[in-house]
Amino acid sequence: MEPGTPAEGTRPEFGRPRAMGIEVPIGTDPVSIRRRIEAMEQLLENSFVIPGVNYRVGLDSIMGLVPVIGDFVSAAMGMYIVWEARNLGMPKWKLWRMTGNVALDTAVGAVPLVGDALDFVFRSNTRNLRIVKRHLDKHHPAARTIEG
Template identity: 65%
Template sequence: MPRRPQPIGFAFPTGTDAASVRARVVAMERLLERSFTVPGIGTPVGLDALVGLVPVLGDVVTAAMGAYIVWEARNLGLPKWKLARMGANVLFDTAIGAIPLIGDAADIMFRSNSKNLRILLRHLDKHHPHTRVIEG
């Protein structure tokens, strides 16, 4: 049987196992919070800050993307109190982001997706230690 050619670039893991979920959530957080570096400032920003510049629609889109991380956490079986905390982070980020100008600066300062990633990774490291990635 001939081998299928390997795809070029990043293959997005599609499984429901904890390792695949971890890879997806880490990639989503990186996309939302640390995709680009602003020249002169040196601060990494992501789609959350950039798309948030579009009034109303930008905040709705980034809230939905942040809610995806909470949904993945729910599928992994995180306790309800952790899910509530993650949801509150997304809600707070969306509410602050809706304020013109102040919200755009707050998107860079308050990184709800990074906070939610830390909550999820702590859970994974404790309950699914085989998903840990050693970075060198």
């Protein structure tokens, strides 16, 4: 094996990148879109554990600690979930509700100190994932996954 090449079985297949140990498919089918949304939610809301208290946080909470720029970057990443939901053909009222969740999270997170504390509790991306899962379970039952 040449230096710098990954060990066998660790290299992702072409078109199947990995993010935080989650396979991220590139297709436009409902299952692929669901997995991408789940990966983004995992990254934004549950990627790290605070030692000692065993509380999970993500990039959304961490970026929110950076004044102004962090809130807008996390809002843009949250809007990616809304964009993917739009690709599923979800009704506009659900998309507006999801956008409202991101906007509320951004507005509250912009308030110094108090907003940062509330950002650890109000998880707009988890709420939006829940909306997408309900829609998929109802309209695309083949995209349903078993959660353990």
